[in-house]
Amino acid sequence: MAEIGTPQRPLRVAIVGSGPSGFFAAETLLKSLVVCAVDMFERLPVPFGLVRGGVAPDHPKIRSASRVFEKTAEHERFRYFGNVTIGRDLPIEELRHFYDAILLAYGAEGDRPMDVPGESLPGSHAATAFVGWYNAHPDYRNERFDLSCETAVVVGMGNVAMDVARMLATPVDILKTTDIADYALDALAESNIREIHIVARRGPAQVKCTLPELKEMAEIPGATPMVEPDEFSLTPACRQEIDASPGLKRIIEVLEEYSHNRPADGRRVRFRFFLAPAAVLGGDRVEAMCFERTRLAGEPGRQKAWGTGTLVDIPCGLVFRSVGYRGRPMPGVPFNEKTGTIPHTGGRVEDNGRELPGLYVAGWIKRGPTGVIGTNKPDSLETVKTLLSDLERLTPCAEPDSDAVERLLKNRGVRVVSYADWKRIDAAEVARGAARGKPRERFSRIEDMLAVLDNCQP
Ligand code: NAP
Numbered sequence: 466m467a468e469i470g471t472p473q474r475p476l477r478v479a480i481v482g483s484g485p486s487g488f489f490a491a492e493t494l495l496k497s498l499v500v501c502a503v504d505m506f507e508r509l510p511v512p513f514g515l516v517r518g519g520v521a522p523d524h525p526k527i528r529s530a531s532r533v534f535e536k537t538a539e540h541e542r543f544r545y546f547g548n549v550t551i552g553r554d555l556p557i558e559e560l561r562h563f564y565d566a567i568l569l570a571y572g573a574e575g576d577r578p579m580d581v582p583g584e585s586l587p588g589s590h591a592a593t594a595f596v597g598w599y600n601a602h603p604d605y606r607n608e609r610f611d612l613s614c615e616t617a618v619v620v621g622m623g624n625v626a627m628d629v630a631r632m633l634a635t636p637v638d639i640l641k642t643t644d645i646a647d648y649a650l651d652a653l654a655e656s657n658i659r660e661i662h663i664v665a666r667r668g669p670a671q672v673k674c675t676l677p678e679l680k681e682m683a684e685i686p687g688a689t690p691m692v693e694p695d696e697f698s699l700t701p702a703c704r705q706e707i708d709a710s711p712g713l714k715r716i717i718e719v720l721e722e723y724s725h726n727r728p729a730d731g732r733r734v735r736f737r738f739f740l741a742p743a744a745v746l747g748g749d750r751v752e753a754m755c756f757e758r759t760r761l762a763g764e765p766g767r768q769k770a771w772g773t774g775t776l777v778d779i780p781c782g783l784v785f786r787s788v789g790y791r792g793r794p795m796p797g798v799p800f801n802e803k804t805g806t807i808p809h810t811g812g813r814v815e816d817n818g819r820e821l822p823g824l825y826v827a828g829w830i831k832r833g834p835t836g837v838i839g840t841n842k843p844d845s846l847e848t849v850k851t852l853l854s855d856l857e858r859l860t861p862c863a864e865p866d867s868d869a870v871e872r873l874l875k876n877r878g879v880r881v882v883s884y885a886d887w888k889r890i891d892a893a894e895v896a897r898g899a900a901r902g903k904p905r906e907r908f909s910r911i912e913d914m915l916a917v918l919d920n921c922q923p
Pocket of ligand 1: 625626628665673674678
């Protein structure tokens with residue numbers, strides 16, 4: 466038998482997930498001196514993970530990261546299996562029959578709860594559901610957000626909270642030139658939201674959002690970003706944190722500028738600090754969000770929020786919890802319930818400290834939901850390095866044949882979407898968008914995506 470990793474017998478790697486970490490891993494494998502063949506599996510017909518379903522529509526530059534992935538997808542030893550759910554259509558154990566190594570890069574699709582009473586009241590939502598909804602993600606297209614109220618509360622102060630607040634605050638005349646879902650645009654055109662509170666349990670020096678996202682709030686026509694002056698406070702430890710970080714210093718300067726803004730006509734985006742979620746209040750639906758006032762204590766860089774016992778209610782009709790994503794387990798793969806990640810060393814999956822060569826992990830399901838798209842590049846590189854260093858101890862798969870995988874899936878009634886198929890869906894979306902003056906009008910139903918391939922345009 467030919468040696469694995471040669472033109473005669475390339476190293477066969479299955480990548481599960483088509484987001485940034487999956488594509489960066491594919492790129493690294495395909496550029497390696499070890500000859501690799503990469504098959505990428507994606508549960509949706511359409512690729513690119515959060516670049517498509519997470520990045521806000523008014524951030525086209527960030528979305529254009531997918532261009533790099535398109536180059537990788539054109540490689541002759543790359544094959545795309547869209548519309549295939551690993552773990553359901555094809556269990557991990559079966560995948561091993563066709564691949565020498567499996568690299569899990571399926572991200573963190575769940576969301577973290579606040580764990581407070583009233584969290585499931587109508588009107589209280591995961592920010593991730595709102596993000597998926599305005600991005601036409603099939604899982605969220607049927608979500609409904611009652612935008613008839615005047616005040617929305619977004620809990621958490623990371624970049625997802627910024628995206629949600631910005632989408633609520635931005636005039637639809639601007640949004641209509643983006644690739645936002647048409648139904649979301651219609652709903653936002655009717656929105657009565659005037660006030661958006663973005664609420665952090667710690668202080669200005671501990672915000673998780675980044676400077677460009679913070680500054681963007683001042684660029685939204687008709688919206689005023691504000692900080693309550695008496696919530697703009699810094700402990701001596703905060704001052705040490707700021708002195709140690711020029712980036713944080715700039716963030717503090719921007720927040721301080723916002724603290725001088727006074728309420729104006731139009732929408733207000735209020736940055737609130739030192740408020741930890743205590744309860745979502747309401748009868749049949751959300752009427753207010755109750756917070757406990759906090760104070761900070763701890764070493765610089767490790768300050769925690771401690772409750773003071775003082776409760777503060779913010780009357781509102783909508784609550785978005787934006788306190789982080791959370792990974793989900795994959796059947797047959799070890800999982801750390803506490804962190805929502807797959808245990809590993811250097812990207813090699815481990816089961817109770819026992820190495821599992823042949824099984825690898827990259828991206829958010831490896832390190833947790835942190836960092837921007839580019840953060841996945843070194844992360845995936847580390848995993849691929851580990852995988853390639855295992856070359857000698859990998860068990861060669863029994864049937865190194867991608868066509869056999871496709872046949873098996875077909876026999877199970879799975880409609881596999883190839884990369885060429887995706888290009889047809891892509892072209893149809895762009896054409897639909899052009900007709901509306903938008904860069905793209907996405908299909909939000911899987912059946913509509915597949916209908917393009919049957920030549921019956923939805
Ligand atoms: P994140 O950056 O981790 O922020 C989570 C926020 O929730 C923090 O403010 C955190 O406060 C707060 N939080 C966590 N648990 C809480 C609790 N129990 N009660 C109250 N507050 C709580 O998460 P994210 O916003 O979901 O973003 C995920 C990743 O995607 C980040 O790395 C982000 O930068 C990235 N992203 C980037 C972009 C972009 O580049 N434009 C856009 C979207 C997302 P503490 O600090 O006190 O824990």
